[in-house]
Amino acid sequence: MTTAEQDVSGAGSQPLSPDEVRLINAWWRAANYLSVGQVYLLANPLLREPLTPAHVKPRLLGHWGTTPGLNFIYAHLNWVIKRDHANVLYIAGPGHGAPGVVASTWLEGTYSELYPEISQDEAGMCRLFRQFSFPGGIPSHASPDTPGSIHEGGELGYSLSHAFGAVFDNPDLVAACVVGDGEAETGPLATAWHGNKFLNPAHDGAVLPFLHLNGYKIANPTVLARIPHAELEALLRGYGYAPIFVEGDEPMAMHQKMAAALDAAFASIRAIQQKARTGGGTAERPVWPMIVLRSPKGWSGPKTVDGKQTEGSWRSHQVPFTMEKPEHLGLLEAWLRSYVPEELFDAAGRLRPEIAALAPVGDKRMSANPHANGGALMRPLKLPDFRDYAVAVQQPGGANAEATRISGGFLRDVMEKNAANRNFRVFGPDETASNRLQDLFEVTSRAWDAEILASDDHLSPDGRVMEILSEHTCQGWLEGYLLTGRHGFFSCYEAFIHIVDSMFNQHAKWLKTSKEVAWRRPIASLNYLLTSHVWRQDHNGFSHQDPGFVDHVVNKKAEIVRVYFPPDANTLLYVTDHCLRSWNRINVIVAGKQPSPQWLTMDEAIKHCATGIGIWEWASNDRGAEPDVVMACCGDVPTLETLAAVDLLRQYLPDLKVRLVNVVDLMSLQPKTEHPHGLSDADFDELFTRGKPVIFAYHGYPWLIHRLAYKRANHENMHVRGFKEEGSTTTPFDMVVRNELDRFHLVADVVDRVPGLGAAAAYVKQAMRDRLTEHYHYVREHGADMPMVANWRWPGAE
Numbered sequence: 001m002t003t004a005e006q007d008v009s010g011a012g013s014q015p016l017s018p019d020e021v022r023l024i025n026a027w028w029r030a031a032n033y034l035s036v037g038q039v040y041l042l043a044n045p046l047l048r049e050p051l052t053p054a055h056v057k058p059r060l061l062g063h064w065g066t067t068p069g070l071n072f073i074y075a076h077l078n079w080v081i082k083r084d085h086a087n088v089l090y091i092a093g094p095g096h097g098a099p100g101v102v103a104s105t106w107l108e109g110t111y112s113e114l115y116p117e118i119s120q121d122e123a124g125m126c127r128l129f130r131q132f133s134f135p136g137g138i139p140s141h142a143s144p145d146t147p148g149s150i151h152e153g154g155e156l157g158y159s160l161s162h163a164f165g166a167v168f169d170n171p172d173l174v175a176a177c178v179v180g181d182g183e184a185e186t187g188p189l190a191t192a193w194h195g196n197k198f199l200n201p202a203h204d205g206a207v208l209p210f211l212h213l214n215g216y217k218i219a220n221p222t223v224l225a226r227i228p229h230a231e232l233e234a235l236l237r238g239y240g241y242a243p244i245f246v247e248g249d250e251p252m253a254m255h256q257k258m259a260a261a262l263d264a265a266f267a268s269i270r271a272i273q274q275k276a277r278t279g280g281g282t283a284e285r286p287v288w289p290m291i292v293l294r295s296p297k298g299w300s301g302p303k304t305v306d307g308k309q310t311e312g313s314w315r316s317h318q319v320p321f322t323m324e325k326p327e328h329l330g331l332l333e334a335w336l337r338s339y340v341p342e343e344l345f346d347a348a349g350r351l352r353p354e355i356a357a358l359a360p361v362g363d364k365r366m367s368a369n370p371h372a373n374g375g376a377l378m379r380p381l382k383l384p385d386f387r388d389y390a391v392a393v394q395q396p397g398g399a400n401a402e403a404t405r406i407s408g409g410f411l412r413d414v415m416e417k418n419a420a421n422r423n424f425r426v427f428g429p430d431e432t433a434s435n436r437l438q439d440l441f442e443v444t445s446r447a448w449d450a451e452i453l454a455s456d457d458h459l460s461p462d463g464r465v466m467e468i469l470s471e472h473t474c475q476g477w478l479e480g481y482l483l484t485g486r487h488g489f490f491s492c493y494e495a496f497i498h499i500v501d502s503m504f505n506q507h508a509k510w511l512k513t514s515k516e517v518a519w520r521r522p523i524a525s526l527n528y529l530l531t532s533h534v535w536r537q538d539h540n541g542f543s544h545q546d547p548g549f550v551d552h553v554v555n556k557k558a559e560i561v562r563v564y565f566p567p568d569a570n571t572l573l574y575v576t577d578h579c580l581r582s583w584n585r586i587n588v589i590v591a592g593k594q595p596s597p598q599w600l601t602m603d604e605a606i607k608h609c610a611t612g613i614g615i616w617e618w619a620s621n622d623r624g625a626e627p628d629v630v631m632a633c634c635g636d637v638p639t640l641e642t643l644a645a646v647d648l649l650r651q652y653l654p655d656l657k658v659r660l661v662n663v664v665d666l667m668s669l670q671p672k673t674e675h676p677h678g679l680s681d682a683d684f685d686e687l688f689t690r691g692k693p694v695i696f697a698y699h700g701y702p703w704l705i706h707r708l709a710y711k712r713a714n715h716e717n718m719h720v721r722g723f724k725e726e727g728s729t730t731t732p733f734d735m736v737v738r739n740e741l742d743r744f745h746l747v748a749d750v751v752d753r754v755p756g757l758g759a760a761a762a763y764v765k766q767a768m769r770d771r772l773t774e775h776y777h778y779v780r781e782h783g784a785d786m787p788m789v790a791n792w793r794w795p796g797a798e
Contacts, residue, residue: 013260021255024075026344026355027107028251031071032300033339034103037125038132039064039319040332045125046341046349051333056323061133062140063096065317066180068299069212070100074366076258077176078108080266081360087172089484090366091151092142093159093189094180094212096318099132101142101149105367107351108359110147113368114519122349144514148367150374150483155506157186158476160209164195165480166371167205168466169422171277173371173484174269178210181222188472188503193239195477196288197450198468200461201276203422206269209241209290214297216314225294232292242268242287247294249312254295265289285449302335374485375521375583381424381487382417386410386577390602391569396618397597397643397794403636404491404531404593406569407576408437411489414580415464416443418487425481427466427474428491435491435531436593440465471499478526479507487524487580494530494590495537495546504586508556511584515559525585529576531593533699534723535637538735545727545735547700550666553588554704558675563588563666565699567639568598570605571664578609590699592636594732597794599639612665612677615687619646619660619794627659629754630688631746634663635699638721641736642697644792645746652747652764653757661687669708681713688714693753697741698722719749733785737775744768744775 016024037045039062044055070092081088092101105111106128111118118124118131131137142149151162163175183189195207215225224232229245236243244261248254272286298316303309305321305328321328346352363370370376389410391401411426418424425447426432426440433441445463452459466477471492478488507526514520530549537544553561562585566572572591579587599616600608608614617623633642639662649656663669670678679687688694690713698705702722709715726738736742748768751761771788778786 014256015259015263016256020079021252023355023358024079024255025251027075027078027358028068028071029339030107030344030351030355031075031100031103032068033336033341033344034106034125034128035067035071035099036064036301036336037129038062038099038102041129043126043130045129046122046345047333047336051329053323053329056329056332057134059133060319060322062099063318064099064301064320065214065216065297066094066097066212067100068301069214069293069295070094070097070178071104072254072258072295072299073176073178073210073212073293074100074104075358076255076262077366078358078360079259080262081364081366082358084266085364086174086266087364087369088366089150089163089166089173089175089369089371090148091159091163091166091175091177092149092153093151093156093178093183095153095156095183096140097153098138098140098142098146101146102128102132102138105147107356108365108367110365110367114147120350125349144510144517144520148365148369148372150372150480152506152510155502156180156183157188157472158479158503158506159183160189160192160207161195161473161476162480162483163207163209164192164199165477166484167199167207168425168477168481169203169486170205170371170484171203171273173205174266175205175207176210177207178212181211181213181215181224182217184211184224185222188470188476191468191470191473192476193241194468195473196240197285198447198466199288200447200449201273201286203462206273206288208265208269211236211243211290211292213292213294214299215312216297216317218317219314221314236290236292240285240287241290243290243292245292245294247292249296249299251300258293261291265291285451300338302331305331371484373519373521374483375523377485378521378524379421379423379485381414381580382421383577383580384410384413384417386573387602389573391598393570393598393601395796396599397797399598400595401569401598402436402593402595403566403569403572403591404529405436405439407529407572407591408439410573410576411437412439412443415440419443419464423486424488425464425466425486426489426491427478429471429474429496430467430469431491431493431532432465432467435529437491471496472503475500475503479503482523482526485523489527489529489580491529491531493544494533494549495544497528497530497549498546498552501549501552504553508560508586511560511586512557515584522583525579525582525587527579528586528588530588530590533590533592534727535635535699535735536592536594536732537727538730538732541729542727545723547590547723550588550590550700551704553586554667554708556586558667558670560584561586561588561667562677563590564664565590565635565666566609566664567633567636567662568596568600568605570598570600570602571609573602574605574609575664590635596636597640597797599643608662609664612668613661613663613679613687616660616662619643620658621650622657622659625657627689627692628657629750630659630661630692630694631750632661632663632688632694632696634666634697634705637736638697638699638741641741641743642746643794644743645750647792647795648743648747649750652767653760656750656754656757666708669705671711684712685714688712690714691717693750694718695746695749695753696720697746717753719753721746721749731779731783731785733775733789734779737772744771
């Protein structure tokens with residue numbers, strides 16, 4: 001039996017003296033009082049006079065039901081931190097928990113240090129109440145404005161994965177993560193319990209989950225609160241935890257139970273870590289403690305409202321009652337006075353010294369923990385020179401390479417150079433090798449603290465590649481890692497990154513808001529590599545073919561998002577290095593992993609990527625003249641098809657003046673007034689002209705290009721080809737044909753849109769139709785692409 005599996009129920013124990021219980025309960029009452037005040041009060045914060053309607057907010061927003069439980073846990077964690085000098089990060093998973101978290105940070109003094117106008121007195125308390133869920137104030141979640149927070153809790157399900165991400169490579173940190181029982185019903189949270197199979201007690205910190213069972217969501221009971229105790233315990237033990245149950249509603253008894261539970265949990269954590277760090281560890285995975293707190297919804301609030309049960313009911317989930325009935329004003333005043341504020345605050349509105357003394361000091365306060373402002377701890381990565389990994393390109397298309405494999409060599413050396421600092425990890429859902437990043441395994445393994453068999457490949461408790469077949473968990477781990485001051489890289493199949501659409505949303509919103517909070521330091525960017533992309537998922541079929549994540553990304557604020565489509569390995573190296581050096585952004589890189597022609601030397605790639613868009617002169621013949629047509633491309637396969645189309649145009653229409661424009665940085669298409677990487681109108685017109693036809697081959701859904709460029713002078717002449725939701729298990733070239741992105745359709749588009757081609761036009765169109773017919777029959781007979789397609793090379797590259 002491991003340490004955590006011993007009797008840690010705390011049943012019958014009395015670890016606190018009566019005076020200690022009294023003080024902790026006073027802190028809890030103070031936090032509850034401040035929480036209710038934030039939801040309801042506009043003025044009269046200390047009830048110096050009887051409440052009137054003028055003292056109450058006109059719009060009552062926020063959530064009370066989860067708050068007293070959050071305050072209860074916070075108070076007891078402070079007791080442990082103060083006594084044991086523990087290093088604890090508080091993560092509030094339940095939604096809309098800000099009243100409690102903000103109340104505790106104000107009681108600790110951190111809030112007033114960062115916001116001096118919210119002082120620790122009656123005037124500051126009034127401002128604290130007024131600002132909550134009020135125009136110009138703060139939201140009802142533990143947003144970036146909230147000291148000590150790395151997790152907003154607005155969208156449920158991410159708290160536990162954030163907690164594990166925070167403690168990876170933080171050996172002295174304990175992430176105390178409160179999981180709401182409503183939150184526990186989400187898919188991301190259900191998977192996140194498995195983070196304990198990836199946690200190495202020798203080098204990582206610990207996660208102490210608190211499953212808070214208050215029984216209800218907005219209007220319904222919660223699943224885990226309604227299953228039998230034995231079933232719940234079996235579930236949690238099955239996840240690999242030793243649950244400690246703290247259950248009841250009588251405050252004084254509950255304080256003793258929680259104190260005993262925390263004593264047992266922290267003792268278990270210390271024992272696990274000491275064993276692992278002193279050489280006494282074994283191959284057996286530790287069983288980590290967790291605490292299950294079962295307390296009433298809206299604990300300490302009104303028992304009933306209008307004759308209906310409120311405390312312990314779904315009715316206390318949000319605002320237990322409004323001011324629509326005159327008698328509710330008296331109910332509110334009675335509720336607030338039940339906390340006896342005159343015992344908690346002095347005549348000036350300051351927390352009484354003996355209660356304030358319960359708070360830790362300095363950085364030991366959870367609201368001031370440096371890990372909650374990770375940018376203050378962030379150290380830059382040591383990066384090798386990406387130019388050392390360049391693919392030698394003697395002439396365009398004269399070399400073949402797997403772009404992501406080349407990038408994998410670069411990432412391998414990034415990993416090695418930063419091994420001593422332990423501040424870089426690579427994340428992905430079981431696809432590191434599939435995405436051609438397997439060179440990483442030359443210097444590290446996959447993190448794994450569960451059973452390892454002799455036949456397993458590159459598994460180790462010390463591994464720094466994080467793989468679990470859950471995009472949600474990978475994203476949550478990475479976010480927690482970044483938010484606490486480290487660096488990371490996330491590779492994923494393009495079609496399935498959609499699984500984390502909402503998580504991307506929330507992180508983008510966090511970054512946007514953080515930039516507006518003066519004391520928040522910048523954190524390393526969240527970097528996605530999307531590969532195994534739509535155009536080379538011909539073997540897996542239609543289910544794996546979706547390039548739409550980028551459409552979702554570009555909805556976010558321009559200062560936050562960047563999207564890159566490097567067309568070959570050398571441009572991917574440049575972009576990868578650039579993204580790893582950036583901060584406070586979300587970078588999306590879309591690149592192929594299959595052997596493909598390489599177009600640019602490293603010197604050319606650097607110059608091209610530095611601008612993000614440009615003319616490929618070697619593929620153009622319009623120098624010194626106005627082009628007849630602009631052939632634009634964005635993405636590796638669209639670039640290949642566009643170049644093949646240009647080659648055909650040279651054969652069939654040798655006098656046609658063609659300009660080829662390649663786009664690496666998608667956001668360059670937007671006006672500079674819309675995005676910092678955007679081109680000015682003058683620069684855009686120089687590239688795309690003001691009146692010539694533009695045939696644009698794009699990696700994703702074609703309407704995104706129109707959306708980005710609709711304000712441009714020549715937009716009406718842009719014809720965009722892209723993915724049209726046509727796909728199957730087929731050949732690589734048949735995929736582009738099905739979506740009419742192929743070279744033959746592109747040539748036909750030129751013929752249709754360039755005036756003055758005369759008699760040649762009909763013959764060229766006929767030839768292109770013939771090639772498509774030949775392709776149709778050949779691919780169905782041979783199961784492979786025609787040799788003229790499969791063996792095509794840019795002229796001179798043979």
